[in-house]
Amino acid sequence: MRCIHEALLHCCLSRSAADQAHTCRSGTFYPPVGRNVALLIDLFPRANHPLSEFAELLYLLRQHDAACTFFFDWEQVRACKRKQHLCEVLRLISAHGHEVALWFKHAFCSQSAPKVRQDAIEALHSMQRLYGTTVYVAKLSLATPSSVAALQELGLLVIGESPGGGTLTIQDSPQLLSQTQEALEEWEAIGRRSVRLSVLIDDI
Numbered sequence: 001m002r003c004i005h006e007a008l009l010h011c012c013l014s015r016s017a018a019d020q021a022h023t024c025r026s027g028t029f030y031p032p033v034g035r036n037v038a039l040l041i042d043l044f045p046r047a048n049h050p051l052s053e054f055a056e057l058l059y060l061l062r063q064h065d066a067a068c069t070f071f072f073d074w075e076q077v078r079a080c081k082r083k084q085h086l087c088e089v090l091r092l093i094s095a096h097g098h099e100v101a102l103w104f105k106h107a108f109c110s111q112s113a114p115k116v117r118q119d120a121i122e123a124l125h126s127m128q129r130l131y132g133t134t135v136y137v138a139k140l141s142l143a144t145p146s147s148v149a150a151l152q153e154l155g156l157l158v159i160g161e162s163p164g165g166g167t168l169t170i171q172d173s174p175q176l177l178s179q180t181q182e183a184l185e186e187w188e189a190i191g192r193r194s195v196r197l198s199v200l201i202d203d204i
Helices: 002-008 017-023 051-063 074-079 083-095 113-131 145-152 176-189 197-203
Strands: 036-042 068-073 099-104 137-140 157-159 167-171 193-195
Touching: 036 176, 036 197, 051 083, 051 176, 068 074, 074 099, 074 113, 083 099, 083 113, 099 113, 099 197, 113 145, 137 145, 145 157, 157 197, 167 176, 176 193, 193 197
Parallel strands: 036 068, 036 167, 036 193, 068 099, 099 137, 137 157
Antiparallel strands: none
């Protein structure tokens, strides 16, 4: 499991030269295992994302028996003024068997491990207290070993900005529905199944 996490973070530690050649390049060491793949919906929800479109997305995922991971920008969640609206979105994501993950975007110069840890503690408590949502997965911009370790100590699965080949990241946009449908249909045609990112990594 440790080697998988290192590859996801582009930290190729304690590896043979041959293994490093296979794993160090972004996106090369996270292949599909068995029939499972992970769909990641990034920077969700975009500004003024229609609830009707969100309902269509949930229906589309259910039609294909697919689960996915929704990445929320923590700074946007913290600044959100429509907390009731966000609470309903988060509730529906969990109720339909999907996963909520957080993206922590720190400038490299301010990404000290204590700062990252402090923000993550605030985020985890707020997500649970305000929204009843438990978060297991986090993404870091410009991850450093110390900042990654700080999040792992809180029980989070930490990934880098490019999780790799066993995943497909779709950024929330007006094309989200069509792009998701296309991906799910392609996977279905070759016998793949979309699962939550944490499930995919557990399988590995």
